[in-house]
Amino acid sequence: MNPDQFAQETMFCSFLPGDIVIDILLILPVKSLSRFKSVSKPFCSLIKNPNFISKHFAKTSKEKTYHLLIMGRHHKTLDVTVCLLITSLTKPRDVITPPLHLDVPFGLTSEKTRIVGSANGLVCLNLINHNGVAIVIWNPAINMFKPVPKSPNVSTLGKLTVTDLGFGYHPGNDDYMIVRLLKVATSRRKYEVEVYTLSTNSWRKIASDGRVLLVIRPFWRPMAPGMIVVKGVAYWVGVEVRNEEMCSVVVSLEMTSEELNFILPPIEPQGIVIDLREAITLRLFNLDESLVLIYSTNLEKVDIWMNNGFDIWVLNEDERTWTWRFKVEPIQGFLLEAGFWENSKALVAEERKEMCYDENGEYVYTKGETNLFLYDVSKGDFEIIENHELRAPFQAYSYLESLVPVNGGVDVAKEVDLSKFLDFDPLLF
C-alpha cells in the first residue's frame, strides 16, 4: 500500500490522525519504537514498513548526533564488550552520554573479533575462534543478528586464505554487501575477490583478471580493516605492476558491475606521487560517503599513529584525483584508534602503566589503565570518556542506530551453532 494512504487509512488510535502519529514516531529512538511493535497490529505493521524505516533513518542521519561503537575487552572480566557512545553537537557543548553496554551476539570470546564495518545501523563482525572464522551481520538497536553462510566458491588456484573484508551499503540496489579478498596460500601474487549480498544470502566470485594484488597494511595494526566500502564501491590499497615496476594504488571495485579500477595515490605539492608502501600510518575511511586516505611517512622513527602526525586526503568525485584536507599534528603518548572519524573528531587511547611496589620498595606488578578520549583535531582539545570499562586494544566504528532488519536474522539471545558457518584457516587471518 502507498505509505501516505497507509497513514491516512490506518486508525492507530482514536485521538490522533495517522499522519501526525507517524510524524511523532519518526522522531522516536529505535528502542522506544521497538516497544511500539507490541502495542497493536497497526503499529507493528508501520514499524516494519521499509518506507517508514528508511524515513526514520534519514531523520536520524540528519541530526547532528554521532554514535560510536567501541569494541574491546572488559578490563576485569576480559569478555569482549561493545559500548555505544553518543555525542551530540546540538547542545551548547558536546555531550557524551555514558557508554551503554550492548548485548553482543552469542557471547563472543575470541581475541580477534573485529568490526568489519557499519552501514545504516547494521554492523558486520568477523569472529575468529580456534575452529575457524565466521562473519556475522548484526543490528545492535533491534538485537538481531545473522551468521553469513560459507562460500561455496572453490578456488581453482589452490588453498585460499582471507586477506581482508569490507562491509557496506549499495544505495543503487538498496542492499548490503560484504566484499572479501582471498589470497592463494601458495602464491605471493594470486588473489580472488568474492562478494556477498544480504538480499540473496549468497556469495559470488568476481571475475578476476589476475591484476588484483596485495593489500598493504601497517603490520602492527592487524585489526585495522583494510577494505572500505563507499556507496557500493569497495576500496583497498594494493600494488600493481606497471611497466615491470610495482607501484602502489588504491583499488576500487564496483560491486554490482564488477568494474575494477586502479587509482593513483595522491600527488604531493612537489609533484611526486606518494608511494603508499612507505607509509608508517596508512588507513582508509568512509567519511560522510567520501573515501578518505590517512597517510604519513617518517622513515626515521618506526612509531605509531599520533606520534607522527599525518595527512588527510579525500578522493574527488572523478575517482581519480585527491584533495588534501588537512594535517594532523603529532601528539605524544596517544594511540589513534581509527575507525571513528567524524566531524574532525577522532577516538584516541592513552595507556598508563603504573609500577606498583610493596612496602619494602620491591616491585610487585604493573598496573595498566586505558583512558579513552575524543580528540578534536581542529581545536586540539581532548574530552575524556568515562566509565567505558574497556582495556586496549579497541576498535571503534562510526554507527547510527536504525530499525533496518537483518533478513533471516534471529534475536541475539538465541544460541546458534556456529560450526556450520565457520570457514577458512583462522591462523592466517
Place this chain on the structure above:
Amino acid sequence: MSSEKLLTLKTRDGEEFVLEEAMAFRSLTIKNATSNYTINNTPLPINVEINTMIKVIEYWKKHSERGISEDELMNFDKKFFKLLHNSELFDLVVAVDYLADKGLSNAACEQVLDKITGKTPQEIRDIFNINNDCTPTSLGG
C-alpha cells in the same frame, strides 16, 4: 495607541473571536487564507474548537511578549503543558498541525514524545486508548 489590524475568526463550534492579525499570522493556514481573498468583516472560519483555540492563543500571547527571557518562556511552557490532560494535548497537536505553526507544533509533539518514551506497551495503550489486538505469536521480530 495600538493600530494593529484585527481579524475576526469563527471556530468549528460556532464561536467568534477577535485577534490581532500579527498574532494570528503565526498560523500559516490563517495567513494563507486571508491572502486568498479580502474579508469584508465576515469572520474567517477555522477548523478548531474554541476550547483548544483558547489554549493556542494563550501560548501565542506569551510567546509574543516583549522582553521576555528564554528562562521565563521555558518555565511558562513547562507549566502550560503540565496542566493539559492527554486528550487536551492530543486536541492541541491536531489543531496546531492544522493551523501550521511550526514552533508550537514542535513543542506539542515533544510533549507527546516525552509521554511515550520509555513506556511499556500497555502504558502506551492506556495513553492512546488502544485495544490490545496483539497475540503473543503475532509479536515476532
